[in-house]
Amino acid sequence: MNPPSLNPLLVGTDVPPIPAAQRWVDRYEGTYGELINLAQAVPGTAPPAELLARISASAGTPESATYGPILGDSVLRDALAGDVRAIYGADITTDDVAITAGCNQGFFVAMMALAKAGDEIILPTPWYFNHKMTLDMLGVVTRLLPCLEQHGFVPQAENARALLGPKTRAIVLVTPNNPTGAVYPPSVLAEFADLARDAGVALVLDETYRDFLPAGQTSPHDLLATPGWRGRLLQLYSFSKSYAIPGHRLGAVIAAPAMIGELAKVLDCLMICPPRAAQAAVAWAVAGTGDWRQATRSRINARAATFREIIACSPGWSISAIGAYFAYVRHPFDNACDVVAEKLASEVGVLTLPGSFFGPGQERHLRVAFANVDDDRLAAVGARLASLA
Numbered sequence: 001m002n003p004p005s006l007n008p009l010l011v012g013t014d015v016p017p018i019p020a021a022q023r024w025v026d027r028y029e030g031t032y033g034e035l036i037n038l039a040q041a042v043p044g045t046a047p048p049a050e051l052l053a054r055i056s057a058s059a060g061t062p063e064s065a066t067y068g069p070i071l072g073d074s075v076l077r078d079a080l081a082g083d084v085r086a087i088y089g090a091d092i093t094t095d096d097v098a099i100t101a102g103c104n105q106g107f108f109v110a111m112m113a114l115a116k117a118g119d120e121i122i123l124p125t126p127w128y129f130n131h132k133m134t135l136d137m138l139g140v141v142t143r144l145l146p147c148l149e150q151h152g153f154v155p156q157a158e159n160a161r162a163l164l165g166p167k168t169r170a171i172v173l174v175t176p177n178n179p180t181g182a183v184y185p186p187s188v189l190a191e192f193a194d195l196a197r198d199a200g201v202a203l204v205l206d207e208t209y210r211d212f213l214p215a216g217q218t219s220p221h222d223l224l225a226t227p228g229w230r231g232r233l234l235q236l237y238s239f240s241k242s243y244a245i246p247g248h249r250l251g252a253v254i255a256a257p258a259m260i261g262e263l264a265k266v267l268d269c270l271m272i273c274p275p276r277a278a279q280a281a282v283a284w285a286v287a288g289t290g291d292w293r294q295a296t297r298s299r300i301n302a303r304a305a306t307f308r309e310i311i312a313c314s315p316g317w318s319i320s321a322i323g324a325y326f327a328y329v330r331h332p333f334d335n336a337c338d339v340v341a342e343k344l345a346s347e348v349g350v351l352t353l354p355g356s357f358f359g360p361g362q363e364r365h366l367r368v369a370f371a372n373v374d375d376d377r378l379a380a381v382g383a384r385l386a387s388l389a
Helices: 017-027 051-058 074-088 103-114 130-138 158-163 187-199 257-270 279-288 290-310 337-350 373-378 380-387
Strands: 099-101 120-124 141-146 168-174 202-206 231-237 251-254 319-323 328-330 365-369
Touching: 017 337, 074 099, 074 141, 074 251, 074 279, 074 373, 074 380, 099 103, 099 257, 103 130, 103 202, 103 231, 103 251, 120 130, 130 141, 141 158, 168 187, 187 202, 187 337, 187 380, 290 319, 290 373, 290 380, 337 365, 337 380, 373 380
Parallel strands: 120 141, 120 168, 168 202, 202 231
Antiparallel strands: 099 251, 231 251, 319 328, 328 365
């Protein structure tokens, strides 16, 4: 009996790269001490004790075991709307907010709402690999917008203009960026917003890491405070990193109520409702953990400075971009970046991701997620880089 045929779009989509990279460490013999995992952006500390207690208490209630609203519990939607109003000076209301099962799901449903198979989305490279995987499996054509090292890996609106066509449905930007860490200046985001408006396409901003901006930067931009933003701007957000709860899978989309209504159709088919146990607890945490989150931001910013010093003392290595959780590091070898990353993991026990995981033309770079390791382990990275043959 012949096996059933599979969707060729899905078969042609790349496999998730992080599990593949993690297999490299199976050959590490522990010569330089325990593994230093700089591959995945995971919070390096547990959530505040009171947040965990509130999640635990909520999980023990009958209500958390029932279906909830498709767009998320109103208490969390209200809390996020208030948070965005405060940060961006925006007129966000609860009707503009959909809670999703993580930011990846937010991106997935946004793309389903904006584009059908054969339509085009402009996606900067290097890309966040789950974004590219989503577009590929949906049959949406990706128009690549190269972000150049000489520009700090910040995209240029004038280069995107040449990619616009009759099938373009949206421009996607990620800031602070994954994988490079680059923080896009408000002026650049304003240029892209103008470009998207003039072209009649959506601008999708993935701001998963907006709570980890470098010290001194407050509001990431003023686009949500600009009259007429609804209908042309979508913001994606994640509670995973800011509140150290990736396992509870909570993200959000902020968009015009009409768009939110269309997203609800997709969300109802995917999940019925977002996970319930953590929603009320996180709604409390938006205001209740402000000091803890600011301390986390300060600690990660300090860790970025430490990593800069480590690379500055590592001959041949250099940082091309850094910010929030990530650094995009240029390696000194003639080998391809996947060979370098594999040797780092298997020979000296430092797990990073090669630039090739994030698109074409990235062979000289590695992505380093420095935020998730403690200071002692991070300090050991320099000696291990020096030991790599």
